[in-house]
Amino acid sequence: AKYVYDFTEGNKDLKDLLGGKGANLAEMTNLGLPVPPGFTITSQACRHYLAEGAVPDGLEAEVAEHLAALESAMGKKLGQADDPLLVSVRSGAKFSMPGMMETVLNIGLNDESVHGLAKQAGGNERFAWDSYRRLIQMFGKTVLGIDGDLFEHALESLKGSRQDTDLSAEELQALVETFKGIVRSETGKDFPSDPRDQMRLAVMAVFDSWNAPRAILYRRQERIPADLGTAVNIVAMVFGNLGEDSGTGVAFTRDPGSGRQGLYGDYLQNAQGEDVVAGIRNTIPLQELERIDKRSYDELLQIMEKLENHYRDLCDIEFTIERGKLWMLQTRVGKRTAAAAFCIATQLVDQGLISIDEAVTRITGDQLAQLMFPRFSSEGERRLLTKGMNASPGAAVGKAVFTSERAIELAGQGEDVILVRRETNPDDLSGMIAARGVLTSRGGKTSHAAVVARGMGKTCVCGAEELEVSTSSRSFTAPGGVTVNEGDVISIDGSTGEVFLGEVPVMDSAVVEYFEGAAPQDDLVRAVDRIMKHADEVRTLGVRANADNAEDSARARRFGAAGIGLCRTEHMFLGDRRQLVEDLVLASSEEERQSALDALEPLQKSDFIEIFQAMDGLPVTIRLIDPPLHEFLPDLVELSVKVAKGDASDKERALLVAVKRLHEQNPMLGLRGVRLGLVIPGLFAMQVRAIAEAAREVRGARPEIMIPLVAAVQELEAVREEAAGILAEVGVDALVGTMIETPRAALTAGQIAEAAQFFSFGTNDLTQMAWGFSRDDVEAAFFSRYLELGIFGVSPFETLDRDGVGRLVRIAAEEGRKARPDLKLGICGEHGGDPDSVHFCHEAGLDYVSCSPFRVPVARLEAARAAL
Numbered sequence: 001a002k003y004v005y006d007f008t009e010g011n012k013d014l015k016d017l018l019g020g021k022g023a024n025l026a027e028m029t030n031l032g033l034p035v036p037p038g039f040t041i042t043s044q045a046c047r048h049y050l051a052e053g054a055v056p057d058g059l060e061a062e063v064a065e066h067l068a069a070l071e072s073a074m075g076k077k078l079g080q081a082d083d084p085l086l087v088s089v090r091s092g093a094k095f096s097m098p099g100m101m102e103t104v105l106n107i108g109l110n111d112e113s114v115h116g117l118a119k120q121a122g123g124n125e126r127f128a129w130d131s132y133r134r135l136i137q138m139f140g141k142t143v144l145g146i147d148g149d150l151f152e153h154a155l156e157s158l159k160g161s162r163q164d165t166d167l168s169a170e171e172l173q174a175l176v177e178t179f180k181g182i183v184r185s186e187t188g189k190d191f192p193s194d195p196r197d198q199m200r201l202a203v204m205a206v207f208d209s210w211n212a213p214r215a216i217l218y219r220r221q222e223r224i225p226a227d228l229g230t231a232v233n234i235v236a237m238v239f240g241n242l243g244e245d246s247g248t249g250v251a252f253t254r255d256p257g258s259g260r261q262g263l264y265g266d267y268l269q270n271a272q273g274e275d276v277v278a279g280i281r282n283t284i285p286l287q288e289l290e291r292i293d294k295r296s297y298d299e300l301l302q303i304m305e306k307l308e309n310h311y312r313d314l315c316d317i318e319f320t321i322e323r324g325k326l327w328m329l330q331t332r333v334g335k336r337t338a339a340a341a342f343c344i345a346t347q348l349v350d351q352g353l354i355s356i357d358e359a360v361t362r363i364t365g366d367q368l369a370q371l372m373f374p375r376f377s378s379e380g381e382r383r384l385l386t387k388g389m390n391a392s393p394g395a396a397v398g399k400a401v402f403t404s405e406r407a408i409e410l411a412g413q414g415e416d417v418i419l420v421r422r423e424t425n426p427d428d429l430s431g432m433i434a435a436r437g438v439l440t441s442r443g444g445k446t447s448h449a450a451v452v453a454r455g456m457g458k459t460c461v462c463g464a465e466e467l468e469v470s471t472s473s474r475s476f477t478a479p480g481g482v483t484v485n486e487g488d489v490i491s492i493d494g495s496t497g498e499v500f501l502g503e504v505p506v507m508d509s510a511v512v513e514y515f516e517g518a519a520p521q522d523d524l525v526r527a528v529d530r531i532m533k534h535a536d537e538v539r540t541l542g543v544r545a546n547a548d549n550a551e552d553s554a555r556a557r558r559f560g561a562a563g564i565g566l567c568r569t570e571h572m573f574l575g576d577r578r579q580l581v582e583d584l585v586l587a588s589s590e591e592e593r594q595s596a597l598d599a600l601e602p603l604q605k606s607d608f609i610e611i612f613q614a615m616d617g618l619p620v621t622i623r624l625i626d627p628p629l630h631e632f633l634p635d636l637v638e639l640s641v642k643v644a645k646g647d648a649s650d651k652e653r654a655l656l657v658a659v660k661r662l663h664e665q666n667p668m669l670g671l672r673g674v675r676l677g678l679v680i681p682g683l684f685a686m687q688v689r690a691i692a693e694a695a696r697e698v699r700g701a702r703p704e705i706m707i708p709l710v711a712a713v714q715e716l717e718a719v720r721e722e723a724a725g726i727l728a729e730v731g732v733d734a735l736v737g738t739m740i741e742t743p744r745a746a747l748t749a750g751q752i753a754e755a756a757q758f759f760s761f762g763t764n765d766l767t768q769m770a771w772g773f774s775r776d777d778v779e780a781a782f783f784s785r786y787l788e789l790g791i792f793g794v795s796p797f798e799t800l801d802r803d804g805v806g807r808l809v810r811i812a813a814e815e816g817r818k819a820r821p822d823l824k825l826g827i828c829g830e831h832g833g834d835p836d837s838v839h840f841c842h843e844a845g846l847d848y849v850s851c852s853p854f855r856v857p858v859a860r861l862e863a864a865r866a867a868l
């Protein structure tokens with residue numbers, strides 16, 4: 001294998017091998033830009049070193065060869081006493097890992113060559129000793145593993161209140177002695193004076209830095225594979241610390257915050273590389289370079305323009321000026337905020353650099369989602385109580401409440417509330433819906449609170465462990481002894497995890513206003529408008545919304561949904577209607593049961609009328625009641641206690657019997673979905689009749705009736721026949737289809753399609769049953785361990801598991817369509833709004849995804865990206 005590439009041999013597409021830094025240094029070299037000569041040792045060599053504990057055979061010889069070529073090009077030898085070549089040894093992995101790995105500058109200096117360097121710099125002793133002390137400092141810290149503070153403190157105490165540029169040559173020479181002493185006492189050895197030893201050790205230190213704990217942690221967070229390794233770049237040094245006519249800087253080709261065109265960067269005179277970012281002295285804005293060194297400044301602007309045109313994107317760069325000569329030391333396509341991503345993409349279209357198709361691929365659904373959350377304004381006073389995990393972005397302000405009942409009660413009175421719990425469970429759903437935001441003291445980003453909040457687009461901070469939450473005293477205490485009682489106002493920031501006391505002012509997101517129908521007013525919204533319009537033109541996957549009421553339905557339409565893919569009916573049995581469900585469960589005769597159903601029917605009918613009206617002719621998929629009935633009944637324990645104490649009414653005693661009868665060990669695998677429809681006579685029929693009657697009253701209504709939890713075609717047939725009879729009787733047309741959410745349904749989809757006009761994949765249950773994971777329990781119990789172990793990179797409830805659950809979906813889609821070519825296919829699980837899962841659905845040939853109204857624009861964008 002070839003392990004070393006000269007900068008003239010590489011190019012920007014070789015990032016796998018040369019790392020981002022090396023590939024781009026090669027690219028710039030070949031563009032004819034002023035890059036100091038150098039070469040790159042491949043990441044393959046690093047992987048070999050990390051696996052075998054030794055560098056591969058032949059690497060040393062290859063490095064020696066390239067070094068010899070570099071020496072002859074420069075006309076001097078590494079560390080040569082009278083005129084030393086110095087080099088930097090720089091890490092550079094495929095993905096940028098800012099500040100995570102190591103770089104050593106000024107390799108090649110020792111007690112002899114430091115004099116040669118001074119002489120060659122026209123007797124600039126100060127410069128030579130400054131370079132030497134930097135070498136020992138960087139080498140000592142990163143290669144020899146000495147605590148960097150030891151060097152820092154020595155430097156600080158020498159400087160006093162002066163700046164580093166005020167130090168004289170003599171002082172710097174003394175500092176070099178001090179630094180060498182630190183090396184001796186910390187390692188028991190002298191600082192290595194042989195330049196080749198220095199280089200070899202530095203290369204291995206860069207290899208080793210791939211596995212430094214902070215690098216490992218960073219990769220895990222950013223989901224960068226652990227086995228890539230890093231390349232190493234060896235670059236001839238150029239010097240920004242030669243005096244006032246020299247310096248170093250960083251720049252962006254446009255503003256990475258807003259995307260606006262212009263000059264953004266910082267410059268520092270008489271300084272070397274890291275000084276700019278380390279903030280040792282105040283930098284000056286790049287614009288001022290024009291005054292200091294107009295020639296270099298003009299050249300830099302030209303190069304920046306050239307880079308943008310070449311990379312067709314925003315670039316960030318690092319440069320150094322050595323006595324009026326500009327050198328380019330790094331470039332890459334730069335990171336940017338979500339807002340900048342939209343603006344830059346459309347600007348590049350206007351400049352003719354990219355097509356509008358490409359602009360759409362350059363932006364992610366996650367970036368769009370970020371722009372849709374409201375933010376706290378940074379003005380005014382803020383009192384931070386604690387910081388938890390940023391589980392679901394947004395900014396929420398409200399009165400703290402500690403139970404779901406209270407949340408619903410106060411919200412019903414028009415108050416904004418924040419639901420504060422130690423952790424939430426499925427019983428808290430209605431409280432979460434009522435609240436502006438959710439705060440928990442336990443649980444991570446895959447906890448119930450976090451997952452549900454994200455699904456609802458509700459702000460959530462979870463795992464704020466410093467808080468002591470007491471439900472019984474309706475209060476929590478924060479560090480410093482602050483107690484927040486029910487009714488006290490707090491503000492939570494789901495984008496940062498911060499929790500504030502009192503009200504922090506909130507700003508609306510302009511992008512949401514735009515989706516709500518406001519005309520584009522600023523650059524960002526204009527960019528979003530253009531991108532979204534084009535996305536809708538190119539995507540082939542439909543996007544519907546999950547919505548259970550008229551308000552959400554109307555919003556879903558404004559956000560671009562082509563219908564409702566999941567209208568859950570169970571929320572329609574809460575509140576006052578619980579009473580009627582209790583009556584249904586307690587009915588002891590046919591007449592009692594029928595009268596309970598008769599009471600429910602008009603209520604259901606009016607729900608559906610509102611939704612059909614809001615959707616105005618778009619299809620509405622209504623799922624018949626799905627959860628186990630006992631979810632609508634009082635809690636077993638509470639009721640038992642009441643009965644035991646003797647304070648229960650007759651009805652409550654009867655209820656207890658029913659609750660016990662309906663109690664299940666595994667309710668999610670119990671009497672629910674289609675099973676309820678088959679076991680409780682008249683329940684599904686009542687719902688179908690309500691749908692049909694409502695549809696008859698709303699012109700153009702397009703109901704689609706969906707049967708949940710089917711596992712066998714026989715179940716579906718029984719329900720379908722009854723439904724067909726009712727539809728015919730009322731005189732209304734509606735599709736009847738089923739959810740595919742049990743593995744058996746997926747595997748027998750060919751049979752089921754005979755009885756279903758459409759399939760909607762319920763990927764929450766399908767994931768739960770395919771993995772055998774109880775969704776309500778496992779995330780908090782062990783998902784963080786599973787993520788740590790790499791069993792999956794992301795929770796399968798968040799992103800659809802392509803290998804397992806995805807295979808079930810593909811089988812069902814294929815066999816279903818074989819049996820019924822015009823079978824409509826959709827997905828209505830949580831995954832419908834998840835970018836990667838949207839791409840999967842496109843690839844699997846589904847007709848549409850359905851997701852919460854707030855995710856609809858995200859799904860539209862991702863569907864387009866999947867099609868491009």
Ligand code: ADP
Nearest residue numbers: 088090091099103235236237238273274318329
């Ligand atoms: P990072 O990846 O942390 O940015 P770099 O390898 O880019 O680390 O190096 C850190 C700093 O040292 C940069 O500011 C860079 O410009 C400077 N630097 C690296 N190599 C040289 C060199 N050959 N001559 C002058 N400065 C250099």
Ligand code: MG
Nearest residue numbers: 021318329330
């Ligand atoms: Mg750099």
Ligand code: MG
Nearest residue numbers: 708741762765
């Ligand atoms: Mg389900």
